[in-house]
Structures are given as C-alpha cells and as structure tokens.
Amino acid sequence: MKLAAELKAFCGQIGHEFADPSLLVRAVTHSSMSSPTRADNQRDEFLGDRVLGLVIAEALLKHDQKASEGLLAPRFNALVRKETCADVAREIGLGSVLKLGRSEMISGGRRKEALLADAMEALIAAIYQDAGFDVARDFVLRLWGDRITKVEADARDSKTALQEWAQARKLNPPKYIEISRSGPDHAPVFTIEVRLENGKSEKATAGSKRNAEQAAATALLARLEGKS
Missing domain, CATH: 1.10.1520.10 (Ribonuclease III domain)
Known part of the structure; x- marks a missing residue:
C-alpha cells in the first residue's frame, strides 16, 4: 500500500x-x-x-x-x-x-x-x-x-481539590453552572460559574466546559486558600 x-x-x-x-x-x-x-x-x-x-x-x-x-x-x-x-x-x-x-x-x-x-x-x-x-x-x-x-507533585485537578476542600468543612459539593456559550460550533467559548453553599463563587471562560470548570475551580481555590 x-x-x-x-x-x-x-x-x-x-x-x-x-x-x-x-x-x-x-x-x-x-x-x-x-x-x-x-x-x-x-x-x-x-x-x-x-x-x-x-x-x-x-x-x-x-x-x-x-x-x-x-x-x-x-x-x-x-x-x-x-x-x-x-x-x-x-x-x-x-x-x-x-x-x-x-x-x-x-x-x-x-x-x-x-x-x-x-x-x-x-x-x-x-x-x-x-x-x-x-x-x-x-x-x-x-x-x-x-x-x-x-508533572505536578500532587497533580489532582482543581475540581477534585475544591470538592475535598468543601468536604473537609462539611459543605455540599461545588455546583458548576453554565453561564453562557458563544462562538461557532467548531470553536465554542464557555463561561462557567462554580458555587459553594457558603456563598463563595468564581467564574472562568475557556474553549471547553471542562477547561472552564477547572479554571473556575482554580480561581475559587486560590481565593479561599488566600483567606485561610
């Protein structure tokens, strides 16, 4: 061939x-x-x-x-x-x-x-x-x-780390809400908000839902750990 x-x-x-x-x-x-x-x-x-x-x-x-x-x-x-x-x-x-x-x-x-x-x-x-x-x-x-x-010494993704943070404080798991989707079908852009029941939340935008969720979780973790 x-x-x-x-x-x-x-x-x-x-x-x-x-x-x-x-x-x-x-x-x-x-x-x-x-x-x-x-x-x-x-x-x-x-x-x-x-x-x-x-x-x-x-x-x-x-x-x-x-x-x-x-x-x-x-x-x-x-x-x-x-x-x-x-x-x-x-x-x-x-x-x-x-x-x-x-x-x-x-x-x-x-x-x-x-x-x-x-x-x-x-x-x-x-x-x-x-x-x-x-x-x-x-x-x-x-x-x-x-x-x-x-590869990171502890490569747990941010969504997992945020869920563990919430569990350690006896909070329900984080909720991820799709705020918007824009762009053409072949190149969509998602904005996702992650919310905790304690009222804390963060938003992030990326080219896939997973990446936007991860970015939002990363941002929220950074804010939470910065205040701890």
Whole structure:
C-alpha cells in the first residue's frame, strides 16, 4: 500500500516509517469516513489508550521510586487525559492528516479536542502494532517529553481539590453552572460559574466546559486558600 504524500511527510515528522502503511491510514481515519471497505480508528483508540497507560505508568514509577500510589495516580491521570493527548496531537500536526467526513470537516473537526485525543491514541496503537511495544514506548516518551518529569507533585485537578476542600468543612459539593456559550460550533467559548453553599463563587471562560470548570475551580481555590 502506498501512502499519500502528506502521510509520507507525516511519517518523517513523527520519526516512524510504517512497515504496514495501512495501520497509519486506519489510525487517521475518523468514523465519519468509515465504510464497509474503510475501517476507522475507534478500535485502535481503545488499544492505544492501554498502551499509553502502561508506558506512562512505567515512566512515573521509574522517575519517582518513592512516590505513593496516592501521588502517582493523579500524576498518571494528568498525563493520559484527553486534554494532554490532544495537546501532543497538535504539536505533531496530527489534525492536518486526519481523514474526516464532510460534516466533521465543516464543523472544524481537525481542531476538536476529543477527536484529536482519540486519533493520538489510535496512532500510538498503530505504531505498537507495526513495530512492537519497545518502539511504541520510545515514541510516547519522546512526545510526552518533560511532561513526565514536570508533572505536578500532587497533580489532582482543581475540581477534585475544591470538592475535598468543601468536604473537609462539611459543605455540599461545588455546583458548576453554565453561564453562557458563544462562538461557532467548531470553536465554542464557555463561561462557567462554580458555587459553594457558603456563598463563595468564581467564574472562568475557556474553549471547553471542562477547561472552564477547572479554571473556575482554580480561581475559587486560590481565593479561599488566600483567606485561610
């Protein structure tokens, strides 16, 4: 199977030449382009998620041999979550080579966080199937780079930390309210407010609900801890 010029260039960019090019083609094919004769990357996404998880778990154990499971788990979650996978996908230009159906193309699929994250996991699976675990491990470690060594000592996300703050003071869990949504469908902007039953609240705006919720929680935590 011959690769299109853009995929050949992409192979050079990521530093892996596929012995079986069909694995790469499938990894970059979104379900909106699937057909009885064209497989998509959903199954590869499932496999890649597991390969990524094992590589990151090994790397964290090696990097900090004294860390407890309680510290390792949030670090692991921070490194394998969809946002991180999407960030890596953007860095290597994965969105530009994705095979998308017309509807996804029109709605800005090449920039969608969830779609990029899924494709990143599928690419990891493709390399694993093409060349084995050692090559896939090297690929992940190279792309994730100093994210692994610089992951926060306690990488619990702000929403979790805020919930624990509330629980410690016998308050109900924080509530997250969508205040507004603006922008086109392919690039929405959300404003979220987080509220505690003690009357404290903060707002934040971001390109996804999750990021806006995290930013609001971060802002509220900073205010609460600043007054404690």
